[in-house]
Amino acid sequence: MTADHEERRLDDRAAWVRRAEGLALATQHRVAGKDEAGSGAAFPVVSPRDGRVLATVADGGAAEIDLAVGAARTAFDAGPWPRLAPAERGRALLRLADLVEEHRNDLALTVSLENGKPVTESYGVELRAVAQTFRWYGQLADKLHDTAPHTDPGAFALVSREPAGVVGAVVPWNFPLSLAAWKVAPALAAGCACVLKPSELTPLSALALGRLADEAGLPAGVLNVVAGDGPTAGRALGSHPDVDVLAFTGSTAVGRHFLRYAADSNLKRVWLELGGKSPNLVLPDAPDLEAAASAAAAGIFFNQGEMCTAPSRLLVHASVADQVVESVVARARALRVGDPLDPATEMGAVAGEARLATVLGHIASGRAAGARLRTGGERLARVPGGTYLEPTVFDRVTPDMRLSREEIFGPVLSVLTFETLDEAVRVANDTEYGLAAAVWSSDLTTVHRLSRALRAGTVWVNCYEEGDLTVPFGGYKQSGNGRDKSVHALEKYTELKTTWIRL
Numbered sequence: 001m002t003a004d005h006e007e008r009r010l011d012d013r014a015a016w017v018r019r020a021e022g023l024a025l026a027t028q029h030r031v032a033g034k035d036e037a038g039s040g041a042a043f044p045v046v047s048p049r050d051g052r053v054l055a056t057v058a059d060g061g062a063a064e065i066d067l068a069v070g071a072a073r074t075a076f077d078a079g080p081w082p083r084l085a086p087a088e089r090g091r092a093l094l095r096l097a098d099l100v101e102e103h104r105n106d107l108a109l110t111v112s113l114e115n116g117k118p119v120t121e122s123y124g125v126e127l128r129a130v131a132q133t134f135r136w137y138g139q140l141a142d143k144l145h146d147t148a149p150h151t152d153p154g155a156f157a158l159v160s161r162e163p164a165g166v167v168g169a170v171v172p173w174n175f176p177l178s179l180a181a182w183k184v185a186p187a188l189a190a191g192c193a194c195v196l197k198p199s200e201l202t203p204l205s206a207l208a209l210g211r212l213a214d215e216a217g218l219p220a221g222v223l224n225v226v227a228g229d230g231p232t233a234g235r236a237l238g239s240h241p242d243v244d245v246l247a248f249t250g251s252t253a254v255g256r257h258f259l260r261y262a263a264d265s266n267l268k269r270v271w272l273e274l275g276g277k278s279p280n281l282v283l284p285d286a287p288d289l290e291a292a293a294s295a296a297a298a299g300i301f302f303n304q305g306e307m308c309t310a311p312s313r314l315l316v317h318a319s320v321a322d323q324v325v326e327s328v329v330a331r332a333r334a335l336r337v338g339d340p341l342d343p344a345t346e347m348g349a350v351a352g353e354a355r356l357a358t359v360l361g362h363i364a365s366g367r368a369a370g371a372r373l374r375t376g377g378e379r380l381a382r383v384p385g386g387t388y389l390e391p392t393v394f395d396r397v398t399p400d401m402r403l404s405r406e407e408i409f410g411p412v413l414s415v416l417t418f419e420t421l422d423e424a425v426r427v428a429n430d431t432e433y434g435l436a437a438a439v440w441s442s443d444l445t446t447v448h449r450l451s452r453a454l455r456a457g458t459v460w461v462n463c464y465e466e467g468d469l470t471v472p473f474g475g476y477k478q479s480g481n482g483r484d485k486s487v488h489a490l491e492k493y494t495e496l497k498t499t500w501i502r503l
């Protein structure tokens with residue numbers, strides 16, 4: 001990346017609002033390097049910021065998915081992409097990373113308008129991750145190698161990784177661009193061709209990415225983007241006989257559908273990144289209880305709590321519970337909830353009326369079950385028409401309550417206490433999910449024992465939500481299978497081939 005590629009983030013609300021008014025949004029599918037209107041059907045995309053319709057977007061169904069899969073099939077079977085020198089594929093991904101940087105303000109704005117998150121976070125977290133992801137896999141493309149195991153001396157064996165073919169990627173709305181990048185960047189680096197279906201709540205940023213991929217010089221059909229809803233376009237992609245791999249991020253319930261679609265079609269490989277109910281264990285010997293409280297609050301309220309890894313169950317030792325919970329509650333009350341386009345905002349709007357109603361339903365269930373509401377719980381009027389919610393903390397939560405068991409996917413923290421480590425582990429693992437967990441302790445032995453005992457794809461120690469592209473990300477149990485990020489992501493988009501030669 002060159003310095004002049006990096007746009008400077010705008011730093012006042014009026015400038016973002018002005019930019020939003022003049023923002024040109026892509027509203028058609030992107031197939032085979034061209035805009036594609038499809039059948040002409042269209043659906044509105046509503047901004048959680050103020051309830052206004054941002055754009056009317058082409059509504060893809062089976063026909064549009066079929067067109068896009070056909071374009072990807074042709075690009076894979078007959079096009080140059082899988083046959084290019086890997087370094088050349090890598091250079092195209094680096095150009096795409098540069099273009100993302102160049103359009104960073106507009107892409108960040110698009111994400112915040114369609115999803116409701118603060119624009120400072122879209123810019124600083126999401127768009128940074130998107131550019132880094134394309135750059136990381138672009139740089140990795142020509143550093144992969146096959147292996148030649150030591151076989152019987154009369155033979156030579158080559159174990160090679162080949163691109164798996166046409167990849168369908170279906171992603172949610174909470175990180176509409178970075179989760180798309182986590183799928184398509186490694187798939188493209190491996191030499192696959194992709195069809196991306198974003199969430200119907202947030203198709204605009206993904207449609208913009210499709211255009212940038214073509215501008216970066218990816219051959220036509222290598223990255224196609226089709227907007228549409230889950231039960232129609234998502235299902236058509238999951239069921240398509242010409243899709244070799246389906247990479248999904250979303251809810252556990254919809255993950256099950258994709259396994260069924262594969263079983264009922266062509267047994268395509270299905271990789272799932274699903275929900276979570278992550279436990280955050282605070283022990284009395286934590287190196288810094290204030291740091292633990294700060295991370296607990298930052299973790300659950302970041303991105304309006306719409307995080308698969310949100311530390312939604314705070315498991316705190318009874319001896320320090322009062323101190324830690326007081327601090328978390330104070331931080332919740334101090335959080336600035338407001339207009340996503342105001343750079344001072346720390347928590348924006350939850351992603352629309354339907355999501356808000358679901359989260360309020362969880363809050364009502366906590367009240368009815370006898371959990372104690374320490375703060376929050378009410379809708380806020382911030383920008384008229386928008387869907388804003390107070391940061392919410394319940395304590396006296398027990399493991400059997402819905403607050404402990406179901407993914408809320410909103411800014412709602414459930415606090416449980418424990419007396420012994422065995423009890424903490426039992427409660428922490430008492431969930432169908434296994435995405436992430438955290439432990440706060442100064443004792444090396446305790447930390448290792450707990451890390452081994454916790455059934456989760458990531459265990460953070462004395463921190464939360466940290467990491468970079470070098471480490472794999474994914475879940476145990478019903479939080480999914482396979483891993484995004486790191487070199488391990490390439491395993492999802494490649495097939496292993498053995499060539500055995502008799503000498």
Ligand code: NAD
Nearest residue numbers: 171172173198199230231234235250251254273274275308
């Ligand atoms: P969702 O499962 O409702 O939707 C995700 C995607 O699937 C969307 O593109 C949607 O259109 C599509 N879809 C919905 N119903 C479908 C169907 N019947 N057939 C085919 N496709 C269908 O999830 P969401 O509400 O968009 O996102 C929230 C969920 O995503 C949460 O459960 C969260 O934990 C999970 N998530 C997981 C990760 C992770 O990496 N593990 C990351 C972010 C979000």
